Amino acid sequence: MKKIHINCDLGEGGEYDKELMPLISACNIACGGHAGTIESMHHTVDLAMEHNVEIGAHPSYPDKENFGRISMKIDPKELKRSLMAQILSLKQIAEAEGANLLHVKPHGALYNDAQKDEKIAAIIIDTIQEFDDPLMLYAPENSVIARMAEGQIQVIYEAFADRNYNPDRSLVSRLNSEALITQKEAVFKHLFSMFHDRKITCLNGEKIDCLATTFCLHSDTPDAVDILKYLHQKFRELDVKIAHSS
Secondary structure, eight states, rough: OOEEEEEEEESSOOOOOHHHHGSSSSSEEOSSSOOOHHHHHHHHHHHHHTOEEEEEEOOSSSSSTTTTOOOOOOOHHHHHHHHHHHHHHHHHHHHHHHOOEEOOOOOHHHHHHHOOOHHHHHHHHHHHTSSSSSSSEEETTOOOHHHHHEEEEEEEEEETTTTBBBBBBBBBOSSTSSSSSOOOHHHHHHHHHIIIIIEEEETSSOEEEEESEEEEEEEESSSSSHHHHHHHHHHTTEEEEEEEOO
């Protein structure tokens, strides 16, 4: 049976983490930058362990007021200190619970900025390399951070199951009413094309290559639980299992 790897951003204060966790391969846990507390990190790690889900850190600009969705002008040393503290706090909690931290996926504006800004990308890469245990990086293919990280840390290419794309591989702005894909049938069609055909169908109908091996469904997408249950059903019919990497 083939496998497909689906990740989800959790521990952000959403009400469906408990229902989502059994349905995914990996979770990216908010660790204090845009959301997340010591208590929520412990709770989310426990949920992940219960359902044998891979654990990753989801650090961001230190900006809870804007949920990490706005680019910040911040001193590089201060940003690195913040990212170190965020990732370390989750790593220590995971290890205290008997789990391992496996990857890092930047959140929101930090994720977007690292796609095109070499300075931001370098700070994230340098931070990850500070840890003795090797941590993988989730990043979009052909992004600045992915190119810079190659040969230094393992990069896992990521694409989004519930977001529409532009032909230049950027995500359609959330200001556009068609930015988010919310119908379960449409999410499956979009995801299956990326997984099976290795093609992203852009909003304008153009098809571009896709090398992603992990696919994100946002926990705050409307009906995310129902969408994931539907994806399990449809992929099972095709002899494909939503599962972790190992």
